[in-house]
Amino acid sequence: MASGPIAEKTCAGCGGALVAGSLATKDSYYQVAAAQWLEGVPEKSIWSGLKTGGRLLLPVASYCCQSCGRLELYAEPPEDV
Numbered sequence: 001m002a003s004g005p006i007a008e009k010t011c012a013g014c015g016g017a018l019v020a021g022s023l024a025t026k027d028s029y030y031q032v033a034a035a036q037w038l039e040g041v042p043e044k045s046i047w048s049g050l051k052t053g054g055r056l057l058l059p060v061a062s063y064c065c066q067s068c069g070r071l072e073l074y075a076e077p078p079e080d081v
């Protein structure tokens, strides 16, 4: 497991301190889930909502500025294979 690749980040808007978090959403069973970045133009699938076959799915890290509330999103790199 990769350990803490993200150094201290500051807000691009105001230079304030960023707090790490994630974009949480609820799935169709009302479970809280973290958003993921899906490679390519989204295409609907009747089975899974969006087609994901063969595409890269990366966890999304979200940082919130403590001063102005700006959100910055980063796709976390895939684990080494």
Ligand SMILES: [Zn+2]
Pocket (backbone or CB within 6 Å): 011, 012, 013, 014, 015, 016, 065, 066, 067, 068, 069, 070
């Ligand atoms: Zn800010």
